[in-house]
Amino acid sequence: MSDVARYREVALVELVDRVLAKGVVLSGDITLAVADVDLIRVELRAVIAAVVAIEQRRLDEESRV
Amino acid sequence: MAATAGVGADPSGGATLVYLYGFVEGGDAGPDLRELKDVTGGAGVRLLTAEGLGALVSDVPASDFDAASLARNLNQLGWLAATARAHEGVLDRVLAEQDVVPVRIGTVYLSDAEVREALEREREALGRAFDRVRGACEWGVKLFVDRQASEADTPPAETTATASTSSPGAAYLTRRREERETEDRRRSELAVSVEQAHEALRRAATDARVLPVRRGELPEEYPGDLAFTAAYLVGRGAEETFREAADDLTRTLGPSGMALTVSGPWPPYNFVDPA
Numbered sequence: 001m002s003d004v005a006r007y008r009e010v011a012l013v014e015l016v017d018r019v020l021a022k023g024v025v026l027s028g029d030i031t032l033a034v035a036d037v038d039l040i041r042v043e044l045r046a047v048i049a050a051v052v053a054i055e056q057r058r059l060d061e062e063s064r065v
Numbered sequence: 066m067a068a069t070a071g072v073g074a075d076p077s078g079g080a081t082l083v084y085l086y087g088f089v090e091g092g093d094a095g096p097d098l099r100e101l102k103d104v105t106g107g108a109g110v111r112l113l114t115a116e117g118l119g120a121l122v123s124d125v126p127a128s129d130f131d132a133a134s135l136a137r138n139l140n141q142l143g144w145l146a147a148t149a150r151a152h153e154g155v156l157d158r159v160l161a162e163q164d165v166v167p168v169r170i171g172t173v174y175l176s177d178a179e180v181r182e183a184l185e186r187e188r189e190a191l192g193r194a195f196d197r198v199r200g201a202c203e204w205g206v207k208l209f210v211d212r213q214a215s216e217a218d219t220p221p222a223e224t225t226a227t228a229s230t231s232s233p234g235a236a237y238l239t240r241r242r243e244e245r246e247t248e249d250r251r252r253s254e255l256a257v258s259v260e261q262a263h264e265a266l267r268r269a270a271t272d273a274r275v276l277p278v279r280r281g282e283l284p285e286e287y288p289g290d291l292a293f294t295a296a297y298l299v300g301r302g303a304e305e306t307f308r309e310a311a312d313d314l315t316r317t318l319g320p321s322g323m324a325l326t327v328s329g330p331w332p333p334y335n336f337v338d339p340a
Contacts, residue, residue: 014205014328014331015150015153018153018167018335019153019170019334020139020149020169021169022167022169022335023087023169023332023334024087024166024194024337025168025169025172025338
């Protein structure tokens, strides 16, 4: 696996980690569906592993073209 | 909590909500907003301004983004990945030109008016957030320990336990003690390496957050066991210095079976809330 592919995998994991669990949380009369982030976290490992697999497949396909 | 009243309507007749990506200072987001892809795949990113701040938003269908739909969609891998990429894509383009305070994914308002009300209500907190991150981006670092390397340097028990002169019981105890000592030594060497790496990176950064290592949450493909993860706030003029510090660490830690990964620049997700 090339360094570039590995870099992108890591970045993708870090992306999901950041957008789901970090950043400003605003209160008020809003629809905040990720208030229960713990629930989502339970499934995060499966999600990330699957995202990485998809990403890798996409990179493989791109490199074959 | 679900948005059921007062929602807008898109031309096709469905109700719409307002998705919030993050904030900028002033009334100009930098790049041409029409070039950005919003979370629905369209070109609908807009800037709402109030109180000297700008909110990056786009209209989204309530059928996908009200509370119940979001909770369901975020647990669908494809939807989450696409939405996370679009969310980040908008912030990335703006971050290339100016400071950004990112908002957590899935922050949705009923209308533009409510976003402006939030800007007014949160003016001071957002001002403090901008004060913390002004002129800087976030970089992520993870430190891995090679699984094979850490197993391979365990001395074979036969060569160290003096089997010929001890009883089997004594040999067993000796072997167990040596295994424990090896494990303790490895652990303290790792702690020293982590501390040195963190110090070196922190010197090149203006702020740092050590993040919890959640074991078992990373894919098997990773270059070892995750030993340390942190986010660093790095001034836009210091990114070269920071990357050089990371490269130096990669070279010095490599021989002891450790690998360092760096990602960035990110919007300062880990630095917008008080420490």
